[in-house]
Amino acid sequence: MRLEGVGHRYRPGGPWVLRDIGLEISAGRLTRVVGGNGSGKSTLLRLLAGIERPARGRVVGRPRTAYVPERFPPALPFTAAGYLTHMGRVHGLRRAAAEKAAHAWLERFGAGRHARTPLSELSKGSCQKVAVAQGLMAAPDLLVLDEAWTGLDPDARAGLDRAVLDRVAAGGAVVFVDHDPRRLAEHTGTAHRLAAGRLTPTPPPACSASVLVEAEAPDGTPLPAGLPPVTAVPDQETRPGTVCLAVAADASDALLRALLSAPQPWHIRAVTPIAPGKETGR
Amino acid sequence: MTALLRYQCALLLRSHRWLPPLLLYVAFLGIGVRPSEPVLGSLGFAAAALLPTAAWLVRVCVTQEPDAARQCAAAAAAPWRVHLASLLTALLASATPAVIATAVVTAVSDPYTAGRRAEVALGPAAVQGVVAALICVLLGTAGGALCNRPVLRGTAWTVPATVLVSFPLLFLPGSPARAAVTGLSEGSRTGAVVVPWPGLAGAAVLATCAWAGACALSARR
Numbered sequence: 001m002r003l004e005g006v007g008h009r010y011r012p013g014g015p016w017v018l019r020d021i022g023l024e025i026s027a028g029r030l031t032r033v034v035g036g037n038g039s040g041k042s043t044l045l046r047l048l049a050g051i052e053r054p055a056r057g058r059v060v061g062r063p064r065t066a067y068v069p070e071r072f073p074p075a076l077p078f079t080a081a082g083y084l085t086h087m088g089r090v091h092g093l094r095r096a097a098a099e100k101a102a103h104a105w106l107e108r109f110g111a112g113r114h115a116r117t118p119l120s121e122l123s124k125g126s127c128q129k130v131a132v133a134q135g136l137m138a139a140p141d142l143l144v145l146d147e148a149w150t151g152l153d154p155d156a157r158a159g160l161d162r163a164v165l166d167r168v169a170a171g172g173a174v175v176f177v178d179h180d181p182r183r184l185a186e187h188t189g190t191a192h193r194l195a196a197g198r199l200t201p202t203p204p205p206a207c208s209a210s211v212l213v214e215a216e217a218p219d220g221t222p223l224p225a226g227l228p229p230v231t232a233v234p235d236q237e238t239r240p241g242t243v244c245l246a247v248a249a250d251a252s253d254a255l256l257r258a259l260l261s262a263p264q265p266w267h268i269r270a271v272t273p274i275a276p277g278k279e280t281g282r
Numbered sequence: 283m284t285a286l287l288r289y290q291c292a293l294l295l296r297s298h299r300w301l302p303p304l305l306l307y308v309a310f311l312g313i314g315v316r317p318s319e320p321v322l323g324s325l326g327f328a329a330a331a332l333l334p335t336a337a338w339l340v341r342v343c344v345t346q347e348p349d350a351a352r353q354c355a356a357a358a359a360a361p362w363r364v365h366l367a368s369l370l371t372a373l374l375a376s377a378t379p380a381v382i383a384t385a386v387v388t389a390v391s392d393p394y395t396a397g398r399r400a401e402v403a404l405g406p407a408a409v410q411g412v413v414a415a416l417i418c419v420l421l422g423t424a425g426g427a428l429c430n431r432p433v434l435r436g437t438a439w440t441v442p443a444t445v446l447v448s449f450p451l452l453f454l455p456g457s458p459a460r461a462a463v464t465g466l467s468e469g470s471r472t473g474a475v476v477v478p479w480p481g482l483a484g485a486a487v488l489a490t491c492a493w494a495g496a497c498a499l500s501a502r503r
Contacts, residue, residue, distance in 0.1 A: 049357040053501040067357030073348035077296035086292065089285035091358045134354055144357065 001025050001142065001173075006057035007197075008043055017043050019197040021057070025142065030168050030187050031175045034202065035194030041177045042070075042146050044194060048175055049144040063141030063173075066091065068148040072131035074119045080106060080130050081115040084137060091138030098137075105133035108163070109156045125151045132156075136163050143167055145176040149183065181231050181246060182212070182274055210274050211252040215259050215266040216242045224262035228254045242269065249273070286359055286367035291374065293346055300375055303338040307331055307379060311387075321391035321402055322475070325411030326466030328383045332415050333422040333459055334448040336376035340426025341444050343372040356501075365432070365500035369493050373423050380415035384408055400473035410469065410477045414462035417478065420485035421451045421459045424492035432499040458484040 002025065008018040017040045025031060025048065035041050046052045047059060049067040076083055081102045088098025106112050109129040114122055119130065128151040135143055143164070149157050161184055164174050168187070176183070188204040212233065219241040228251035233244040247255045252271070259266040294300055310331035315324045344365065347355070355364045388408040394401055427433070429443035452459050458481035465478055 046353065049353070051353045051356045051361060051501070053361075065357045067354055069350040069353055072350050072354075075348050076351055077293065086285070086289040087354065087358070090289060090355055092285075131350070131354065138358075140358075 001059065001061040001063065003047070003054075004058050004060060006047060006054040006059065008040075008047060008052070008054045008056070016197055018047070018054075018194075018199075021199045023048075023192065023199060025173045025175060026189075027063075027141065027173050028168055028171045029173055029189040030164065030184060031173070032184075032188045032191040032204065033175065033177050033194060033199075034181075034191060039194040040197055041194055044199070045144050045146045045175065045177060048142070064092070064138070065142045065144065066135040066138065066140035067144045068131050068135035068146065070147040070150050071124075072127045074122055074127050076119050079116050079118055080111065080122065080126070083119060083130060084133055087134045088137050091140070093138055101137040102133070105137050106130070109133060109159050110153075125153055125156070128152055129156055132160055132163075136167070139167070139170065139172070141172050143172060143174045145174065145178075147178055148176070149178055149180070181233060185210075185274060210249045211247055212270075212272045212274055213245045213247060213252065213255055213259070213268065214242065214270040214272075215245070216269050217264060217266045221264050221266070224258050224266075227258050230255060246274070283359075283363060283367065286355065286363055287370055289355070290343065290346075290367045290371040294343060294371055294375060297346055299342045299346055300339065303335050303342065304379060306338075307335040307383075310335075311383060315387055315391070317390040318392045320396045320470045321388060321393055321404065321407050322410070322466045323396065323470035324387045324391045325384060325407065325414065326463045326470070328387045329380075329411065329414040329418045329466065330452055330459070330463045332376060332380055332383070333418040333425075333452055334445065335379070336372065336419045336422025337426035337429070337444050337448055339375045340369065340372040340423050341430050341440065343368040343375070344427075344430050361501040362497040365497045366493065369423060369427055369496070372426065373419065376419045376422060377416065380419050381412060384412040384415055387411065395473040396470050402469075402473055403475065406475040406477070407469075410466065410475050413477050413479065413482050414466055417462045417481050417485040418452075418459045420482075420489040421457065422448070424485075424489040425451050427489075427492045427496040430496075432502060433496055458482070458488070 003021050003023040006018060006021040007016055009016045033041050033044060047054050049065050050062050051067060084102030085098045088101050093101060103115055106115050109132060111126050111129045114126050119127060132148055149160055165187060168174055191202045191204040192199045193202040228247060230245040230247045233246050256268060311328060314327040352364060388404055388411060393404050425447035426444055429447050430440045434440050434443055451457055462478045462481045465476055469475055
């Protein structure tokens with residue numbers, strides 16, 4: 001499928017959120033969209049998923065689609081399995097297949113015991129598992145993930161990584177946005193950067209970041225000057241005074257040297273190669 | 283479409299959000315319909331009160347799903363289908379009380395004209411009553427569709443609009459609802475039972491246009 005000359009704004013006369021976007025989404029390929037907060041990533045994903053129609057331009061050849069939002073609200077009067085069975089049928093499955101898929105996917109994300117729990121009683125993370133299961137259960141040809149990993153526990157995040165790779169291997173197209181630059185970095189076929197409403201191809205993160213360096217210094221210590229190109233990785237567990245830096249493998253020595261020989265030296269806590277398709281744990 | 287309709291109906295039934303509009307309708311009936319009053323006049327009242335009820339039920343149905351859940355359904359089935367399913371759910375939810383109320387009102391009312399001048403055949407009267415009720419339901423859903431998302435946005439606009447739209451739909455000359463209700467109250471004086479089929483066709487056309495407009499906008503915002 002592709003987007004041709006797509007521009008979008010939310011009301012006539014309002015500011016253009018997206019301008020003149022051309023984008024080809026190929027089957028069997030993992031596509032990543034990067035960009036800062038408010039750059040229009042979510043809007044672009046909603047246009048791709050067919051939830052909104054672009055104000056200008058057109059979207060051609062969208063296949064069977066599923067969408068997973070970042071936060072899934074529990075304000076639905078169904079059990080987890082009940083909601084998924086309904087959605088499975090909306091996705092085109094028969095009743096028995098929908099019921100089976102609902103339980104199978106909840107099981108796969110470690111939420112099998114919540115199948116009969118009302119959504120309103122589920123934790124945020126478990127609700128997100130339901131949303132993710134909804135997206136995967138009918139094996140869509142196009143899967144659109146808007147920070148779908150947010151709120152999932154590490155096992156479920158790894159499970160979603162695997163499910164995405166399975167989908168791509170089976171010939172599906174997957175488009176995703178995630179705040180973690182390491183997310184599926186080794187497998188990302190195409191990446192695009194959104195800035196000022198325009199989309200430009202960008203090298204997939206895998207090319208530049210393949211070693212993760214975790215360093216520590218008294219709170220407020222600035223990073224030394226003259227570092228090789230690095231990406232600061234946001235980490236939920238980061239303690240004050242700790243930074244996680246992703247760097248190209250061949251520049252990792254230079255980074256370590258710069259950190260250790262700084263006027264206020266840094267302590268290196270961990271150096272981890274970013275393994276293909278895995279969460280980098282410590 | 284069937285799956286979406288089933289999903290939306292289950293959502294409505296399980297959320298119990300149909301209760302406030304239907305309780306209001308029952309209260310309307312309790313005030314306006316007295317047993318052993320002329321049947322056609324009571325049927326006219328029962329039909330007219332359905333119009334704001336249907337408009338409210340449309341509001342309930344198109345706002346009952348949280349945004350994220352609606353987006354998931356829209357990606358799977360196209361936004362206009364999702365919106366159409368909500369409107370159909372509202373139509374079913376208001377057509378059901380329309381039929382029940384007509385049956386109850388016909389059963390408890392007096393089968394005579396006002397002043398007991400002439401007898402009214404209950405069968406044809408019930409048909410006229412149910413057709414008039416469906417006209418009001420169709421126009422109510424049309425009004426509700428045009429006064430809520432995606433056409434109008436923001437509670438400050440949509441709630442007053444949904445309430446106020448019932449008045450022109452019920453009282454403006456040329457409205458099929460007004461003609462149907464007037465037909466019943468006139469029948470109650472003269473004893474003439476005339477089923478407003480042209481009015482039903484007109485209401486169906488108006489509702490289809492309003493629904494189509496709302497569904498066409500559903501992917502815009």
